[in-house]
Amino acid sequence: MGRRSPGTPTLEEVAALAGVGRGTVSRVINNAAGVRASTRRAVQRAIAELGYVPNLAARSLAGHRADAVALVMTEPDWRLFGEPFFTEIVHAVGDALTDTPVQLLLTLVRTDAERQRLVEYARGGRVDGVLLMSVHAEDPLPDMLAKAGLPTVMLGRRSGDESVTYVDADNAGGARGAVTHLLNGGRGTIGAITGPLDMYVAQCRLRGYREALEQAGRAVRDSLVVEGDDFTEESGRRAMTELIARHPGIDAVFAASDTLAAGALSALRATGRRVPQDVAVIGFDDFHPARPAEPPLTTVRQPLGEIGRTMVRLLLEEMEDSPVAWRHVILRTELVLRESA
């Protein structure tokens, strides 16, 4: 496989042609200071003449770094790729890496064998750090990477005491803001459609709902909370139907995702209720596979670009410093109104 073409020029040949030592050529291609401008030009001319490109394996071996990071997607996330959430994150990560010599590599992990291969790839020194897109509590990958001492940053967290460095949106705060907005709008009976509560993100959003009510001195009624089996529209529809049955006079709903909210919307419309006049609906602008056919009018917007950039910043820091303690960043969300009411 892929034997290097015989004619590939080496740094040594560049040095010979330019009439300088190897060290000088190395300094030039690495933009290191301390090279006379005229010398630098001579070297660059030789590089251009020979069509020289550095051998990255040699550079890694000698330099102890790969100048590459992996962005890992585990199976359930694949479909996210087409979603705005995902592309925004990847764009942001790519942009943040643009001015560095670091190459972004996406890898897909489906099986344990692939998990293992990725860890060996990283431990083998082909990447300097790993960005994790997924937050599945059962996934052993984050811990495998952490145990191997590899700089790792996760998007979101798996629990309240996450042990791997992560960047997360302020899910509780966002939910709190959404519900407070509903309260300020004069809504009296506010239901909640949560995601599956074995996911930390769902717990946080539910907590925000509760806190907003408590802060306003309202009672938190269990009958106003329905847990979705997942984050799909179908779950949202079912949950909304249940809420209407329990509380026919319900006039607002906070849903834990945009897809759940879209499901709620369709269930409401089916009963003839007008949105948002009769019932207001707010959901998170989220990253779940099924993009809602009809998004809710008001959403809690996550700062995706900032999340991506922050992940890169933390990763680069962990790559530079010697092993630091894990850290985390929680970024504020924003309430975006697309309704007039």
Place this chain on the structure above:
Amino acid sequence: MGRRSPGTPTLEEVAALAGVGRGTVSRVINNAAGVRASTRRAVQRAIAELGYVPNLAARSLAGHRADAVALVMTEPDWRLFGEPFFTEIVHAVGDALTDTPVQLLLTLVRTDAERQRLVEYARGGRVDGVLLMSVHAEDPLPDMLAKAGLPTVMLGRRSGDESVTYVDADNAGGARGAVTHLLNGGRGTIGAITGPLDMYVAQCRLRGYREALEQAGRAVRDSLVVEGDDFTEESGRRAMTELIARHPGIDAVFAASDTLAAGALSALRATGRRVPQDVAVIGFDDFHPARPAEPPLTTVRQPLGEIGRTMVRLLLEEMEDSPVAWRHVILRTELVLRESA
């Protein structure tokens, strides 16, 4: 950045612990023949004890190969990721690589700078070959890679005399089959909605339409062919409206993609025509960003798994052999009926 943890064991330490030479350890980790079973076990024990993982940079440098290939997506393809087309291809590629030591790396290329970086990454020896998902005629990347002598395989082709190795579906044949099916079904007036004809794939599909009519001894009427500005539903709708205006009695349509077909469908329904009773619609199951809200009932299905596997096969062959001439493979499509009529 990422200095290798000081404690990382090397092959030499494994050899010392196992009481053998370095060459022997190398043979063991590479599953090379000619090592006594007992020796092999001893080495494996030492590997396990030390938690040894090969340094991939050193291996690449000495072995002249990276054991990795890149699958490149250029900007317009991003949204494809969520589409069945894309995930099927990636799955197939991943599966085909499973039993090899080759790691699959996805890279996103947006700008010329990123294009350049990718080429240097590949020329630098970090990947042994490149798989290209996109077939944009203006994209200089395929030629940059070919010029650099890097094994490269494209999905689809940019023109009739493509100079880079590629794997493509039999677009003309698929279109021919679809139109022949319509003719056999007794349809008399068959329209065609093409994609933008500056794309080779669109030309091929139009050619198939023409050939089928000619083979059946039917006249090919220009007024029955409408070119879509792109592959979107909106274009399909516009084209269908135009066709109906020109030929109110039209009773079948071949569209160059599933999205165009979906657009045609919606335009037909808007006029009260029944599908497929009044008008039959066939499109290609395609890979365009906008997934149709309503797919056509009969489609030309592309052999995605086989395309992905074939791309890998060709790439691996190009990686093994010395520079071979470019080759291509055209894979048959399949007509899938989801209608009863």
Place this chain on the structure above:
DNA sequence: TTGAAAGCGCTAACAC
């Protein structure tokens, strides 16, 4: 079947 030795092409430390 195994060990020893010669690189692979680069970076970085150290001289000058």
Place this chain on the structure above:
DNA sequence: GTGTTAGCGCTTTCAA
């Protein structure tokens, strides 16, 4: 400023 040198950790002959 610039040249020289000593590795980085592995694969791969070549002997034994």
